[in-house]
Amino acid sequence: xxxxxxxxxxxxxxxxxxxxxxxxxxxxxxxxxxxxxxxxxxxxxxxxxxxxxxxxxxxxxxxxxxxxxxxxxxxxxxxxxxxxxxxxxxxxxxxxxxxxxxxxxxxxxxxxxxxxxxxxxxxxxxxxxxxxxxxxxxxxxxxxxxxxxxxxxxxxxxxxxxxxxxxxxxxxxxxxxxxxxxxxxxxxxxxxxxxxxxxxxxxxxxxxxxxxxxxxx
Amino acid sequence: xxxxxxxxxxxxxxxxxxxxxxxxxxxxxxxxxxxxxxxxxxxxxxxxxxxxxxxxxxxxxxxxxxxxxxxxxxxxxxxxxxxxxxxxxxxxxxxxxxxxxxxxxxxxxxxxxxxxxxxxxxxxxxxxxxxxxxxxxxxxxxxxxxxxxxxxxxxxxxxxxxxxxxxxxxxxxxxxxxxxxxxxxxxxxxxxxxxxxxxxxxxx
Numbered sequence: 001x002x003x004x005x006x007x008x009x010x011x012x013x014x015x016x017x018x019x020x021x022x023x024x025x026x027x028x029x030x031x032x033x034x035x036x037x038x039x040x041x042x043x044x045x046x047x048x049x050x051x052x053x054x055x056x057x058x059x060x061x062x063x064x065x066x067x068x069x070x071x072x073x074x075x076x077x078x079x080x081x082x083x084x085x086x087x088x089x090x091x092x093x094x095x096x097x098x099x100x101x102x103x104x105x106x107x108x109x110x111x112x113x114x115x116x117x118x119x120x121x122x123x124x125x126x127x128x129x130x131x132x133x134x135x136x137x138x139x140x141x142x143x144x145x146x147x148x149x150x151x152x153x154x155x156x157x158x159x160x161x162x163x164x165x166x167x168x169x170x171x172x173x174x175x176x177x178x179x180x181x182x183x184x185x186x187x188x189x190x191x192x193x194x195x196x197x198x199x200x201x202x203x204x205x206x207x208x209x210x211x212x213x214x215x216x217x
Numbered sequence: 218x219x220x221x222x223x224x225x226x227x228x229x230x231x232x233x234x235x236x237x238x239x240x241x242x243x244x245x246x247x248x249x250x251x252x253x254x255x256x257x258x259x260x261x262x263x264x265x266x267x268x269x270x271x272x273x274x275x276x277x278x279x280x281x282x283x284x285x286x287x288x289x290x291x292x293x294x295x296x297x298x299x300x301x302x303x304x305x306x307x308x309x310x311x312x313x314x315x316x317x318x319x320x321x322x323x324x325x326x327x328x329x330x331x332x333x334x335x336x337x338x339x340x341x342x343x344x345x346x347x348x349x350x351x352x353x354x355x356x357x358x359x360x361x362x363x364x365x366x367x368x369x370x371x372x373x374x375x376x377x378x379x380x381x382x383x384x385x386x387x388x389x390x391x392x393x394x395x396x397x398x399x400x401x402x403x404x405x406x407x408x409x410x411x412x413x414x415x416x417x418x419x420x421x
Contacts, residue, residue, distance in 0.1 A: 014398060015394045018379065018394055018397055018398065019394070022372065022378045024378050024379060024380060049401075049405055050401055053401065053405070053408065054372075054373055056351075059351075060354045061250060061254055061354075061355065061373055061374045063246070063250045063262075064246065065245040065249045066249050066263045066266045067259075067263050070266055070267045071241060071245070073267055074270040075241070077270070078229070078234050078237045078270075078274050079234050081274050081275070082232045082234055
């Protein structure tokens with residue numbers, strides 16, 4: 001039996017027994033564990049029971065595998081996906097740039113039209129700048145939504161193109177509109193966020209467990 | 218030497234479908250065993266297994282260089298929970314059944330797993346499970362609280378390491394070890410009389 005002073009040590013050792021069983025214990029810790037087991041009957045009993053239980057549970061709970069038709073369906077999807085990726089990506093990328101080009105033309109036209117009307121146009125001059133900026137953001141959001149809205153949907157677009165392309169397009173469009181693009185810098189390896197201003201406009205973040213962010217139209 | 222998961226994924230990204238076939242085969246039994254134990258039957262397990270791989274295939278570009286097995290089991294675990302939620306068949310902690318009020322009724326991943334994951338149900342029998350001891354172990358595992366059962370089943374059938382389980386569940390390794398410890402303590406009590414019959418595969 002362990003003496004009372006060992007109780008804390010035994011709790012620690014039980015964790016080490018689990019880590020040893022899974023092959024995650026360092027050599028130094030394993031040596032310490034072996035020495036402890038030589039003199040502690042409780043931990044030795046825990047070790048032996050755990051080894052027996054896990055060994056039997058593995059045999060008991062293991063199943064053969066899914067039906068052969070399931071594996072066949074997975075491989076069919078894998079093959080189809082490879083084909084789609086090969087064919088579709090250049091076309092979609094070209095389409096994204098086509099939309100961007102269309103936007104450039106549209107913005108240029110708007111600027112020319114705006115200049116011709118001049119600053120005396122009361123309808124424009126009286127409007128608050130925040131409202132005009134909101135309209136511009138809406139325009140960018142609308143164009144991004146069009147880019148995403150294809151036959152397979154926005155989610156598929158993001159999987160195919162990678163979200164960075166969509167963000168880059170959004171960033172360029174906002175620059176063209178003279179809008180602040182600093183929020184586009186807030187990206188890291190796992191989490192890509194759209195600027196908050198774009199989220200209510202046709203693009204919204206949708207959190208899912210296995211993929212933190214999806215872009216949906 | 219066995220080709221690493223990340224290398225196989227890289228090959229599949231480049232169009233080599235055979236590389237994915239190797240991965241599917243590698244995780245066929247552990248992943249299916251995990252799903253089967255966490256769901257209500259082989260038909261459900263077949264469907265979820267297929268859906269897991271379809272998601273892997275579709276999201277392969279968003280996969281970052283973390284542990285593939287953790288990612289794989291995280292997808293599987295999420296799908297198991299989603300399916301349980303869709304059925305709106307909640308098993309309360311005391312074994313009673315009730316209907317959910319809403320799909321988005323604030324179900325947290327860790328706090329209420331016990332409410333959404335299925336309880337024990339008849340399983341396809343294996344050689345050991347066909348025995349009385351096998352049935353006893355199987356029943357005891359199914360009666361564990363869901364969080365403990367998840368860790369225990371991932372470790373035994375999935376052969377995930379504790380660090381991989383922690384990554385898969387978004388938990389600290391200490392929490393995972395604690396859950397495993399609680400699970401083992403409960404199983405030891407239930408199976409106390411049967412220890413003489415349990416086999417030993419390895420010694421220190």
